[in-house]
Structures are given as C-alpha cells and as structure tokens.
Amino acid sequence: MxxxxxxxxxxEIIGWVGVAGGIVALAVALVVHAADNGWAETSVVVVDDDERGAVxxxxxSEGMHEHELSEHEHGALGDPDEAVAWTNTGGRIRFERRSHALRxxxxxxxxxxxxxxxxxxxSLVISLTAS
Structure with missing residues (x-):
C-alpha cells in the first residue's frame, strides 16, 4: 500500500465520519429548533432607573413584565427608542431571534x-486519477 x-x-474515512456526524448534528439542530419555537417579537421600552440601571x-397577554439589563444586553439592544426583543411565556426575554445553542x-x-x-x-478524485 x-x-x-x-x-x-x-x-474516505474522514469523509464518511464527517457526513454521518453532520447528519446527526443536523438532526439535533432541528430538534433544538423545534423546542426553541414559541418566542414572539416584542417591542420593549427601555427605562433608566436610578437604583437598578437600565430596565x-x-x-x-399575562401583563406587564420588566427585566434589568446587564451591560452586555444594553450594548446589544442598540437604539433604545426602537428596541425589539423576543419574549416567551412566563416573562422570559432574550435579545437575539434564535438561541445560541441553535446557532x-x-x-x-x-x-x-x-x-x-x-x-x-x-478521495474520489484521487481514486479516479490513480487508476
């Protein structure tokens, strides 16, 4: 040899392992995507609170909710006058459309x-040219 x-x-071994692993990871991504459903785009109001910082x-449908912003979230929010977030039931909020796990x-x-x-x-090219 x-x-x-x-x-x-x-x-060829790397190729088949890569394709098989990619298919498994794709299946996991689809499951995570299905489980990640239910987030609705929501307009939020940014309020500066003297005691807690930005909120x-x-x-x-459940009422009014509020969330204290960390420095990272405040920076990721962008323009406070046109702030958009994604909310879920129970008052949960995030500032990206999709979760990090899904990405x-x-x-x-x-x-x-x-x-x-x-x-x-x-591998196919090598096999064809070696013959």
Missing part, C-alpha cells in the same frame, strides 16, 4: 458536512 492509497483511505418593560448546532452540522463532502470529493 503506497502513500496515495493511504491518503485516499484516510480521506426594559413590555406587555403581553452552535447549525455551525457544527455545516462544518462537519462541509468537511465530509470535501473529503469524499478529494
């Missing part, structure tokens, strides 16, 4: 699928 055959075998308030699983899935497909294509 020469070096080209070893490289071809290694690329956001919003109304939903991580999508990136893992795309990365593994990309590596797997590229490895399989390179």
């Amino acid at each position: 020469d070096g080209l055959e070893v490289a071809n075998l290694a690329l 956001v308030r919003w109304l939903d 991580v699983w999508w990136m893992i899935a795309l990365l593994l699928l990309g590596i797997g497909v590229v490895s399989l294509v390179v």
Whole structure:
C-alpha cells in the first residue's frame, strides 16, 4: 500500500465520519429548533432607573413584565427608542431571534458536512486519477 492509497483511505474515512456526524448534528439542530419555537417579537421600552440601571418593560397577554439589563444586553439592544426583543411565556426575554445553542448546532452540522463532502470529493478524485 503506497502513500496515495493511504491518503485516499484516510480521506474516505474522514469523509464518511464527517457526513454521518453532520447528519446527526443536523438532526439535533432541528430538534433544538423545534423546542426553541414559541418566542414572539416584542417591542420593549427601555427605562433608566436610578437604583437598578437600565430596565426594559413590555406587555403581553399575562401583563406587564420588566427585566434589568446587564451591560452586555444594553450594548446589544442598540437604539433604545426602537428596541425589539423576543419574549416567551412566563416573562422570559432574550435579545437575539434564535438561541445560541441553535446557532452552535447549525455551525457544527455545516462544518462537519462541509468537511465530509470535501473529503469524499478529494478521495474520489484521487481514486479516479490513480487508476
């Protein structure tokens, strides 16, 4: 077995593991996406409180809610006059449309699928040119 055959075998193994892992990560991302449903876009009002700092308030079917903003959240909020957040039942709030876990699983899935497909294509090219 020469070096080209070893490289071809290694690329094929990496390719199949990458594709299989990417499919599993994609399935997990779809489950996380389904579980992440139920967040509604909501306009929020930013109020400066002398004791607590910046606070956001919003109304939903359950009544009025408020949330103290951390420094990071205040910076991510952008323009306080046109502030938008995503709320869920129970007074939960976040400032990104999708959760971080969902973004991580999508990136893992795309990365593994990309590596797997590229490895399989390179392995196929090596196999065709070696013959």
